[in-house]
Amino acid sequence: MSSSNSHHLAPSTSAGKHKWTHNEQNFVVHKIPIRPYPDGLADSTSYASRVHSECAFLIDEDLIPLLPTTVVSPVPSQPSWPFVVGDTPDRGTVMLASHDIPEGGLILIEHPVIITPGILHGLHSEGYEVLYEALGPDATVELLDMYNCMPSEECGIEEGIVRTNGTAIDLGFKNAQTGKVRMKDMEKWKGKSVEYGAVFLKLDRANHSCGPNAAHKWDTATLSSSLYALRPIKKGEEINIIYTDVAASREERRAHLYQNYRFTCQCPSCDLPSLEQVTRSDSARKDLREWRQTHPTFWKWSRDLCRDDYTVINSHLEALELIEQESLQGMQGIFIEEIALSYAILGDEEQFRIWAKRMVDLVSICDPQQAGEFAKWLDNPKSYKQWAWRKKQRTCRSSFWLSISRVVNARSLPDTTPGRKARQQPSSPSTSPLLPLLQL
Ligand SMILES: C[S@@+](CC[C@H](N)C(=O)[O-])C[C@H]1O[C@@H](n2cnc3c(N)ncnc32)[C@H](O)[C@@H]1O
DSSP, X not given: OOOOOOOOOEEEEETTEEEEEETTEEEEEEEEEEEOOOGGGOOTTSOOOOXXXXXXXXXXXXXXXXXXXXXXXXXXXXXXXXXXXXXXXXXXXXXXXXXXXXXXXXXXXXXOSEEEETTOTTOOHHHHHHHHHTSOHHHHHHHHTSXXXXXXXXXXXXXXXXXXXXXXXXXXXXXXXXOOBOHXXXXXXXXXXXXXXXXXXXXXXXXXXXXXXXEEEEETTTTEEEEEESXXXXXXXXXXXOSSOTTSOHHHHHHHHHHXXXXXXXXXXXXXXXXXXXXXXXXXXXXXXXXXXXXXOHHHHTTOTTSOTTHHHHHHHHHHHHHHHHTOGGGOHHHHHHHHHHHHHHTOHHHHHHHHHHHHHHHTTTOHHHHHHHHHHHHOGGGSTTTTHHHHHHHHHHHHHXXXXXXXXXXXXXXXXXXSOOOOOOOOGGGOTTHHHHTO
């Protein structure tokens, strides 16, 4: 989490509760209990994590009514996640895969211990102290054991731990069933920042890489983040996430990481042997960042028969090659989705199944709703509303032009009564002079 705002907040007390005012927002400490996963639903094979009994927030008091009053952990309490935490000589404590993990596979679901406003780096140190004190003693000890990269001249240890480990989350309040933002909630948080930072005891042991193999997805309804694999991860491999914009150049990434986390990134994407390779990598990342503005779009192609059938598929396959080259699988979702849908529009069932299956695996954790839609289409590809649309359009246009040309030809045909000249064949749709305009 990063922020440049360094206003110190003035503390005040109201009804025995500490309050800090900033930009006309009143921040208070608020705790939400986390109930254990219902025992009856636990099974010995499911993934599990030790869960904390509560999560403490430093939050705008107007947002409290939008938060859940209590949360039931989405996971049972027996730990069996596919990772271990280990120490390295040069990169501190890291997360390592203890088993092979497939693409899209779940690595961990975890509740944060604390949540703080994203805008408030430099918050009055008392705010952090009150927040830490609000936790039970065990959680406070564990939290104080987290890595702190900030020099003591810059801030206290409590703030340093938040700044080193805080993961950006968006408290955007969505309906748990539909995943949609509720209008009445939107009214309440209008004009208020919902960007907060969460500190997790395990997830925050994951180091950064500019070619990460994992990503996490926050869910406000369950106050938890799910860490999942962006590509297959081998047992023993380090599990890495991103702390910076990985589409930026190597120099920009390194500067940002140094400024905010005090390390010089030596990941395989940064540790390149020649300037030529750095330039190639920077340019690939820039291309990927701009790809969807500079290349044919699925949306236009899917409505336009004048474009070649494989325009989008070929362009997206090129993007996937660059993604592979840069190990940026976090960017592949939209390309895989649109390749699958392009095959659906072409009515190519075999290819559709290959790409749709990849999509289901890829997004089952980060977007279960989308995974469900693709699973439904995999069951019955023809249920996709534009299934084989291009084929159908062609067939119906061909028969339209066929019938038109028959009428035209019939009118202009020479008399074919026996003894006269032989009947000419009606011109085929593909040779009709009008058809090239449509490029059928
Ligand atoms: C959120 S913590 C990650 C866990 C941390 N390694 C620990 O020991 O708990 C962030 C800190 O980890 C270290 N770190 C993260 N990624 C790194 C990397 N790729 N290379 C070297 N150090 C890294 C930096 O010191 C950074 O400030």
